[in-house]
Amino acid sequence: MTARLSELSQEAEHLRISRKTLLSLAEADPAPAEPDAPRLFGFDHPYYQQILTVFGQAEGSLRARDLAPAMGLPLTPNGIQNVRAKLKRLASRRILVETEPGLFTQPRP
Structure with missing residues (x-):
């Protein structure tokens, strides 16, 4: 029993040292850089970031039907409607x- 307690004590000490x-490594490393697409409050789903990335590369207006394949979604009525709902939002x-x-298009500055 004392041997097992000694082992557990050593394991706890190793865990304390590892922690x-x-x-200390986490404090030494700077925070990772933010991605190029802006993070928008309330738009945490990756589809919103994909939409903004596609619009950033596009040279004009786009429809949901144009965005679905660019986002890797199938050209089905449901897939297009999901993209359209996100565009409307x-x-x-x-x-x-x-x-x-x-x-849809990006607003001009």
Whole structure:
């Protein structure tokens, strides 16, 4: 029984040392750089970041049908409707502009 307690005590000491080492390494490393696409409050789903990335590379307006394949989604009615709903949400927050029904673009500065 005392041998097992001694082993557990050694393991606890090793864990304490490992924790201390990891904490010191975490403090020494700077925070990772933010990704190029801006992080938007309330738009944490990766699809929103993909949409903004595609719009950043596009030279004009896009429809949901254009975005679905660029995001790796199938061209099914459900897939297109999911993208359209996200585009409408971004437009309602004025992150994108719906220039005509179903056609979206980034606002000009």
